[in-house]
Amino acid sequence: MPPSESLTPAERAALDKALLDTLSPLATTLRSRATGLPEQDLWKADPVDAALSVLGAWKVLDTEVRRLTAIAAGTAGSYGATYQQIGATWGITRQGARKKWPDAVRRTDGGTGTFELFGGTAELTRNAGSGRWRWSARGADGATGPADGPEHPDSPAAPAAPADWATKEEAAAHAGAFLKEHALAR
Incomplete structure (x- = not known):
């Protein structure tokens, strides 16, 4: 079972809160940069624009999580983890892990x-x-x-x-x- 499926409701709520606490200032900063408006006025805008700002911030966060995930998979591989182990941890097959992180496990002569x-x-x-x-x-x-x-x-x-x-x-x-x-x- 992937670790995310084993979260208790309380753990999920705490994670949601931490992510939203991180996301809100990022969304505000990105929206201010894009519009040139002062940060304190950003959330008074059209609700569609505000919602799209939040979506854009989630995209930035998603990109960074993917980057950090690839680093973690590569680190596990460098310590000797196999694609089967990495895939099992992520909740995907060995082939899926190899496709997702093709450079995570390096084949060497062991030297x-x-x-x-x-x-x-x-x-x-x-x-x-x-x-x-x-x-x-x-x-x-x-x-x-x-x-x-x-x-x-x-x-x-x-x-x-x-x-x-x-x-x-x-x-x-x-x-x-x-x-x-x-x-x-x-």
């Missing part, structure tokens, strides 16, 4: 992976000799990593050079933490 998070990008690579994972990243603020971080977690004698990790998930978690630390302030 690399990239993802975007917090406005930055990270790349994961697997050392063919050791089988361990490394990461490199560029944060939204322009900082690059890997950070000169702690010693390898499972080897106290290891050098304090850029870390490598036993699993792709560990490397991705550390890269994600770096990207979060180097996100632009909102």
Whole structure:
């Protein structure tokens, strides 16, 4: 069952309120920009124009939700989610998920992976000799990593050079933490 179908009436009401609280100022701003009228006079206009302003604001919101949804699907895919898993979460088939987000799951030899998070990008690579994972990243603020971080977690004698990790998930978690630390302030 898709998550939206499992909302309780109270959760749906809270979500509706949050969305409408977000939408109203956006509709007012968009309408003011389009008409040149001061914001305080916008809702005194013809009801059709006011209703169309709200519809236009929903369109902007819909576009942004679609963009953020595609990013979320890509992030899930970069961490190893399959189209079947992504589709099940969205309430569609594997084929539907592949069609909706064609670049969400990247086929690789298992030796690399990239993802975007917090406005930055990270790349994961697997050392063919050791089988361990490394990461490199560029944060939204322009900082690059890997950070000169702690010693390898499972080897106290290891050098304090850029870390490598036993699993792709560990490397991705550390890269994600770096990207979060180097996100632009909102």
